[in-house]
Amino acid sequence: MTASAFILVVSLSVCIYNILFLKSVRVYTDDVGVWLYRGILPWSKGVRGVKWRDIEDAMYYTGFFSWVFRAYTVRVGHRFTKTSEIIVPHLAQGHKAVEHINHLHQTILKSEQAAELA
Numbered sequence: 001m002t003a004s005a006f007i008l009v010v011s012l013s014v015c016i017y018n019i020l021f022l023k024s025v026r027v028y029t030d031d032v033g034v035w036l037y038r039g040i041l042p043w044s045k046g047v048r049g050v051k052w053r054d055i056e057d058a059m060y061y062t063g064f065f066s067w068v069f070r071a072y073t074v075r076v077g078h079r080f081t082k083t084s085e086i087i088v089p090h091l092a093q094g095h096k097a098v099e100h101i102n103h104l105h106q107t108i109l110k111s112e113q114a115a116e117l118a
Helices: 002-024 064-069 094-117
Strands: 026-029 033-038 046-051 055-061 071-078 086-092
Touching: 002 033, 026 086, 026 094, 033 055, 033 086, 046 071, 046 086, 055 094, 064 071, 071 094, 086 094
Parallel strands: none
Antiparallel strands: 026 033, 033 046, 055 071, 071 086
């Protein structure tokens, strides 16, 4: 009986941790680039990102469960290295985030090209 209770407590703890971890994920943009903040525990919290000049593209992956829950896997690619790209699984409204990131990226590229021509 004690082993099954222990397994139940551990399983419940892992489920709660995974839910809290998913709720801690934040993707945001600013004038420097696209950033990912995530983490619950103090030693696992952190921010990483890709600067606008280094972004290759942003895309999301579809599937049946992604479509049902509207939570997509989002990838923000880095032009030079695959290790520096941002991959976020199960991002709520991820398709809208990708549209926003790609729109801002195109706007910044156009403004840089206009500044070079002037």
